[in-house]
Each structure stands twice: as structure tokens, then as C-alpha cells.
Amino acid sequence: NLSGLDLRAEIDRLRKERNAVILAHYYQKPELQDLADFVGDSLDLSRKAQATDADVIAFCGVRFMAETAKILSPDKIVVLPDMDAGCSLEDSCPPEQFAAFRAQHPDHIALTYINCSAEVKGLSDVIVTSSSAEKILSQIPADQPIIFGPDRNLGGYLARKTGRNLLLWPGVCIVHEAFSETELLKLKAEHPDAPIAAHPECPAVILDHADYVGSTRGILEYAQAMTGDTLIVATEPHIIHQMRKSLPNKTFIGAPGADGNCNCNICPYMALNTMEKLYLALRDHQPRIEIDEDLRVRAKKSLDAMLAMAS
Numbered sequence: 001n002l003s004g005l006d007l008r009a010e011i012d013r014l015r016k017e018r019n020a021v022i023l024a025h026y027y028q029k030p031e032l033q034d035l036a037d038f039v040g041d042s043l044d045l046s047r048k049a050q051a052t053d054a055d056v057i058a059f060c061g062v063r064f065m066a067e068t069a070k071i072l073s074p075d076k077i078v079v080l081p082d083m084d085a086g087c088s089l090e091d092s093c094p095p096e097q098f099a100a101f102r103a104q105h106p107d108h109i110a111l112t113y114i115n116c117s118a119e120v121k122g123l124s125d126v127i128v129t130s131s132s133a134e135k136i137l138s139q140i141p142a143d144q145p146i147i148f149g150p151d152r153n154l155g156g157y158l159a160r161k162t163g164r165n166l167l168l169w170p171g172v173c174i175v176h177e178a179f180s181e182t183e184l185l186k187l188k189a190e191h192p193d194a195p196i197a198a199h200p201e202c203p204a205v206i207l208d209h210a211d212y213v214g215s216t217r218g219i220l221e222y223a224q225a226m227t228g229d230t231l232i233v234a235t236e237p238h239i240i241h242q243m244r245k246s247l248p249n250k251t252f253i254g255a256p257g258a259d260g261n262c263n264c265n266i267c268p269y270m271a272l273n274t275m276e277k278l279y280l281a282l283r284d285h286q287p288r289i290e291i292d293e294d295l296r297v298r299a300k301k302s303l304d305a306m307l308a309m310a311s
């Protein structure tokens with residue numbers, strides 16, 4: 001029974017005792033973002049996980065992010081507060097089916113979004129994040145055929161933006177897929193001067209209305225730089241916590257789903273992590289990420305290619 005515990009103080013005590021670093025994604029609950037040593041987008045979190053000299057990485061994010069940390073830092077103990085924190089994009093791309101798809105297109109290389117399993121990373125040539133995809137794509141020769149998976153929305157966005165012909169895997173993020181164009185246009189009519197910042201995991205009907213498209217870090221930088229006082233944010237709404245902290249006098253509105261509010265766009269996987277589970281993970285070193293060494297080495301190749309090409 002944890003009810004009598006000052007969880008924040010206990011987490012701080014264990015973080016020191018265990019020589020742990022707490023990494024958090026911008027889609028985590030505010031209390032987890034606030035106690036983390038570092039909050040970032042997928043690329044920055046990978047870089048932090050690779051560079052840390054802590055003994056333990058407590059990853060407040062989803063499983064593929066914690067797996068990435070373990071692949072890049074195999075000697076560290078990596079804990080994830082809730083092992084069920086998966087991702088619909090990962091689920092949309094079973095490794096056997098991805099391997100079969102690759103086998104059907106032997107002349108294509110596989111450029112793969114980091115939101116996938118370690119197995120799919122092992123079957124890929126280069127991993128990308130939303131903040132690095134365009135830069136990495138620009139380094140691949142124009143005549144090289146490319147499979148892009150698992151996110152068909154990010155892939156479609158990249159294809160439209162760069163004019164490249166990408167062979168898309170049909171996966172989607174259930175969170176970004178849930179935004180409603182009709183409700184967004186109603187909101188925009190109420191706030192005609194407010195720009196829309198959107199994550200590239202949104203479908204094209206949403207991105208078509210966006211003034212800015214980018215990763216979570218990119219959206220935060222756009223908010224910092226904007227001159228107006230209101231921003232409509234088309235990504236998981238917990239990111240708005242950072243905006244309200246650093247820009248308390250501005251107004252941030254989460255883009256709506258079909259029910260007219262942004263609560264249906266909370267990521268159910270990210271939401272599984274809690275203060276209680278983080279405390280237990282630091283105390284018990286469980287749930288812990290373990291990856292078979294042969295798989296880790298295969299997956300690391302495509303992640304190393306990302307880190308080199310994104311730098």
C-alpha cells in the first residue's frame with residue numbers, strides 16, 4: 001500500500017540511491033514531465049539515453065522508446081513503469097509481415113519510423129523520427145526505391161513535401177487519426193487568427209489546415225516563436241503542459257476529435273505510466289527491458305544510421 005508515501009520525495013531519494021536518470025516524453029502526465037531529468041521528443045530522448053552515465057534509465061514513455069534506450073545503452077538497467085505501454089503503430093507492423101513485404105520488394109531499402117518493435121528495427125536499414133525524417137531522406141539518392149513504414153501519415157507527408165515516391169506501409173497512430181476535420185474547422189472559425197501546429201502523424205485532411213507541421217519538439221519551438229496569443233495544437237494534448245509552463249500568458253487549445261474536445265486524443269499507452277508505477281520501477285528495477293543480444297545488434301545498426309544521418 002503506497003497511500004501514505006510522499007511519492008515525489010521517494011522518487012527523488014531512489015533516483016539518487018540508484019544513480020538513475022528519469023527520461024520523459026512530452027505526452028506523459030504533467031507530474032511525470034515535471035520530475036523528469038530530461039523531457040524530449042523521440043530523437044532527443046534516444047540521444048540522451050545513449051549519452052547518459054547513469055546506471056539506471058527510468059523511461060516515462062512507451063515501450064519502443066525504452067527498448068531504443070536499451071539497444072543504445074545495453075549496459076544500463078532500463079525500466080519502463082508499465083510494460084503494457086505499447087503503441088498502435090508498433091502493433092500495426094508485425095515483424096513477419098514486414099519481412100514478407102520487404103522480400104516482395106528486394107530493390108527497396110527500408111526507412112522506418114522509430115515507432116516500431118526492435119524486430120522491425122532489425123529488419124530496417126535506417127530509422128527516422130519525425131524531427132529527423134526529412135533530413136535523413138534528403139541524404140538518400142533520388143533513384144533509390146524506398147519502403148516507408150509503419151506510419152502511412154508521416155510517410156504520405158514526407159512524400160508530398162519532398163516529391164519522393166515512397167512505398168508506404170499502412171499503419172496509423174490511433175491518437176492522431178482521431179482528430180476531426182469538421183471540428184477543427186469549427187474551432188478555427190471561433191479563433192480565425194490562431195495558427196494550427198500539427199504532428200505529421202495526423203492524416204492529410206488535418207495537415208492540409210496546418211500552419212506548421214513538425215515533431216513534438218518542433219511544435220514547442222513553433223509555440224515559443226509565435227507572435228500571436230493563441231495556438232491550436234493538433235497532437236497529443238499533454239504537450240500543452242510545457243507550453244503553459246513557459247508561456248503562461250498565451251492560450252493553447254488542443255485540436256478536437258469527433259466529440260468536439262481533445263480528451264479522445266490522449267494516448268492510452270502513454271497514460272499507463274503513473275507516479276506510483278515509476279516509484280515501484282525505481283525501487284524494484286522492474287518492469288525491466290531485456291533484449292536478446294543478437295536482435296539488439298541487428299536493431300542497433302539502423303538506429304546508429306539514424307543517429308549519424310540526423311546529426
Ligand code: 13P
Pocket residue numbers: 040041042043115129130131199201214215216217
Ligand atoms: P516525437 O516526440 O518524436 O514527435 O514523436 C511523437 C510520438 O508519437 C511518440 O510516440
Ligand code: SF4
Pocket residue numbers: 027062086087088089115173174175176201236267268269270
Ligand atoms: Fe504510439 Fe500514437 Fe501513442 Fe505516439 S501517440 S505512442 S504514435 S499510439
